[in-house]
Structure formats: C-alpha cells, structure tokens
Amino acid sequence: MSDLETAPPPRGAELSPEPDVVDVPEVVRRRRTPMAMLVPGSQSPWPGRIAFVAFAAALFALPGVLGQSSEVRQWAEWLCYAMVAVGLDLAWGYGGMLALGQGLFFGLGAYAMGMHLSLEQVPKGSLPSFMSLYSDYKTLPALWRPFQTFWMSAAIAVVLPMLIAGLLGLLVFKRRIRGPYFAILTQATAVIFALVLIGNLKLTAGFNGLTGFTKIFGRNKYAPGTDTWLFQIAAVGLLAVLAAAMKIVGSRYGKLLQATRDSEDRVRFLGYDPALVKTVGFAVAAGMAGLAGAVAAPVIGIVSPGQFDFLPSILLVCWVAVGGRGKLWGAVLGALLVNWLRVTVSAARPNDWQYFQGLLFVLVLAFMPGGLAGFLRAGWQSVATRLGRAS
C-alpha cells in the first residue's frame, strides 16, 4: 500500500491543479456564473458539498417524519445496505471490479458485532446462551474472547474484512484475474462463508444465527427512542462512509482507480501496479461493508448465515446498478429505493415482487446501463446547461 503512495509518478504524469487542464464543458470555461457551477462536470466541489449537507439534514429529519418506530428501524437497516452499496460502487463503478461476494465482508462485520452483543446479554465471563444449548464448552472459546470489549469488536468488524479482501485481492489481481472470473470467485467466497457458518453450530449457532439482543450497548431494545438512536448511528455511519468515498474518488488515488478501470494495460505501462490499485479499492469496499455489518447487527437484531449468502450479495450489486454505478449518490439511491419498493410492492401484492424485481433488473441493465443516476444526470445536464447559458 505504501508502495503506491511513495512510488514516484512517471514524468509528465503529474496532475495539474489547474482545473482548465481537465475536460471542462465549454459553458463553464466561458463564464463563471453561479449557475454554471451546477453543470455536471464543472469540477466545483460546492454542489457536492451542498447536496451532502442537505442529505444529512434530510436523514436526521426522517425519524420524525416516519413516526412509527418499526419503520424507523426498517430505514436504519436500509441505511446499512446503502453503506455496503457505496463501497461496492467504489469497487465496481469506479474500479471496474464486480464484487459479487460483499456478503462475506458485511457478514464478518455483523458477526463481530453480533458476538459482542451476545456476550452483552449474559453476565461477564459466562457463555452466550446458545452455547450452553448446543455445546459442552465450559469456558468461553478463544474465538469469542476478543469480542468481550466493544472497541475490539468494532475494530475487528472493519479491519478483518479489509485484511481478507487485501489478501484475496493480491492473490487474484497479481495473476491478472479480472472481469467475470473475479466476479465468480468473490461470489464463491460468500457461498463458502455461509456454509462454514452453518457447519460450525457450536461456535456460530449455525443456521439460526445470533439473536436475542435485548440489551444494546447498555440500552434496552424496547425503551422508547432506541430505534431513533440506532437510526442515527446508521445515519452517521452512512454519512462517514459517503464522505470518505467522496474524498477517495476526488483524490489522486481515485483518479488512478478510474484509470485502471478504463485501461488497465495503459496504467501498467505508465509505471503503476494496477494489481495494487485494485487491491486497495477492494479492501476499502470490504471495510465499508464490514462497518455496515457492525451497525446492522443491532439494527436488524439477528445475525444469521442466510443474510450473507450469495443471494443478498448479488442483490446488493443489482441495487447499485438500478441506482446508477459510477455515482456515489446513485448507489445510496438504489439501495434505499429498491428496498422501499420491495416493502411497498410486497405489502400490496406479495407474490408479484419477485417478478417485478427481476423485470426491474433486466430492464435497467439492458436498456439503462447508467441506472437512475445516469438517467437523472442526463436530464439535469440539459436543464442546467440551458440555465447556465441563460444567466
């Protein structure tokens, strides 16, 4: 990783800080009016920042608008998916790596926090309740010990996925395995993760998973306000992930990542190691998924293998595709919108949701590859260009 930062950039490849070197639409170059700033591709950081603050404000106002605590909790769960989606968009939309096994990293984070929560339910030093049912352990197994403290669990939830993704990424990308091959290999990791969890009943509670978190970080699950509190944690998490992703995308590394997506060989000829660039991107995405999992464990209230199998992993990818890959807000939009649709449509016509969802994926991917974000952006572009010209 440090290699990447310290490697001297090839001569002439330094990126000029002057914005006029980058491809700026004609309108912007002619006149710097406030409206021209809104033209997509204007390079001004302000529209992004304003949108970010507006989004943050909307998030914190949402629990008040929703009112019902079950709905608040549901939205909190979706915010966790949106976190995974942002990381996935970084890897796929910006890095060209179709990671079909984000469930593995999401699950690792969720299990790390779920194990901590399971230990919180019982007196210090005793076994989690499922263990006395399924196993003959007398003392806490070594695997569980690190999860006695909150900070250790939180650190593991984020760092472990990054380490695993880093190792897998190095092994795979160094051998120039990419595209569909990478997709299938990552998918297999998620499948195996779920199988291993189910197979180790004594350590992981198997298929049933960890549940019964009535005490959540010192709070009672049923106390009024707990749902809103969890929602706020998820919202802060999503905003942090989103801010980090925006920072990464705008950085030198972010440009390198996108260059690797567009032409891996050219990046290699310029003196960079594409394998390293991709590994870092994949690891960051994994860390975001791990964080999302750690938040999701108390929000959802159950951590079981079925949540992290290959099906949820590929659904996540489809949400990003529907929202629009290559745009961070597209990933957030996709995760929230499709989940909202799922609940709304399933409530009205329970049997038809699968058809609807399948058709949605087919139509968007076949005919609208940019997703909703691409669609809206194209519309916005034409409006904003006209406005910019008019002012």
Add this chain to the structure above:
Amino acid sequence: METVLSNLYIGVTLASILLLVGLGLTFTFGQMGVINMAHGEFIMAGAYVPYVLQTTLFEHARGTAVLVAFPVAFVVAGLMGALLERVVLRRMHGRPLDTLLVTFGVSLMLQQLAKDLFSAENKEVVTPTWLRGQWHLGGVTLTHTRLFVLLVVVATVAAVWVFLSRLAAGRRMRAVMQNRQLAAVSGLPTGRVDTLTFFLGSGLAGIAGVAVSLIGSIGTTTGTAYVLSAFLVVIVGGLGKLRGVVLAALFLGVINAYVEHATSSTIGKAAVFAFVILFLQLRPNGIVTFQTRGLAA
C-alpha cells in the same frame, strides 16, 4: 480401499453432472462472454420435466417417462435459452458483467414462476423399477441410478464432441468462439450461431436437470447449488474447451467427494475453493487455453 473406491464413484457422478452443467456455461461464456446466471433455472426446468411427464401423460409408464424426459428436457431448456439470447442478451454485446446481472434478474423471475406453477415444496421423481437396485463390486456399492446418470453423461459428451469436431454447425460454433470478427468476415452468420450455441448449452443444462432429478428431490432452487460449482469448473477448465471442462469437472468433483468424506460437507466446499485459487496462481487461464495473441481477458 473400499471407501476410497466408493468415494471415487460418488465423486465421479458428481463430476459428471457438473460437467454437463459446465459445458453449457463454457460454450456461452467462451463464445459470447455471457455468464448466464439463469443457467441454474434451466437445470431446474429440466428437472421438472420428468415430474410433469410422470404426473400427466405418462402416469402409467413412469419408467418410460424418465427416458422420454431427456430429449424433452433438452428441447425445453434449449428453447428457453435461445429465447433469452434472442430477446435480451443479443442487445448487450460486449458487456459481460451486465449480462451476468440481467440473467440474474431472469433467474429470479423463473424461480418465482416455478414456485407459482409447482408450489414451493420439493417434488420427487419416481425412480423407474429398472433403476432400483445396486451392484456390489469388490465391496463398492454401485447404485443403478448413479451408474445410469454416468452413462447418460458419457453419451451426451460424446455426442457433443462429435457435433463440435465432425459437423459443419459445430465447426461454425468453434470458429465464432475462437475469433468472432474473423468468422463474421468469412461469411458466417454469427447471430444465428450464437442462438444455436445458447440452445445447445441450455439444452445440456436441461439434460443435467433430468439427471439431478433421479438422484435427489427437486425444488425451485435445485439448479442454484449446481450452477455455482459449475462456474468454478468453467474457471478452472478454461474457456470454451471440451477437454478442459472434462478434466476440471473430474478434478473438482473427486476432490470434493474425498475431502467431504474425510471432514465435512462445508470443509469440502471450502477446500475446493482454496484449490481453485491456488490453481489459478499457477494457470490463470485454466487448464486448456487457446493459443491466441489477443489481449482480451
């Protein structure tokens, strides 16, 4: 010694099914760069064919139904594949990762369709009387169903080999697979060849489905489990090569059976995955590769 041989037998029958599933995948993958996530649902469709035949037309000749099911399943699954290629995939040339997700959408719809048609509970195909029983060969138990499945697979693969190497249509298929542009400028109707490839590949999945229905019960997610393993087979075997897929299927099937016997089912799957990663370190393009100067990945 006996357990070693019994496990070999189980491994080889698993491998034979993976082979049928993998062959279809590798054709469509190798020729059009399409990763067909709906392939598993073609297996499912094939698996439901003997069930449907046994409960309707062949109610009184359930043994014959199984035999009739093979060609019927081939055509049914094949037509589904050809339709998918014609209607959707044709529009998505050169976007392999998108086709993966599109076919996943199709697979969601097909699974729900199967649930609506056949209900969510698993179904059993009645084993014909002439397949009930087993032979004992030096302590190794050879069940007739598995032996029959093995024979069907060998016959099918032989037929595919003859098709690819001896018939004009097969040669055209190989030509498009190896170099689409050159095939096109040589006057081959690549579009029609694509449809044929999809028909053939999906049809093989249908045959695999009938075989699967003889070994266990069938449900709406029957295909999924096989197709995920078959993807690994395709990766290890190399693109669009019959020989590679045969070798890879044998490798993975047998490794799986042995490790599973020595430890547990979950460790067996994890070991297969570890093997695939290690293998790709040695040969990133699979066992058998085309000699090509292309940079395509």
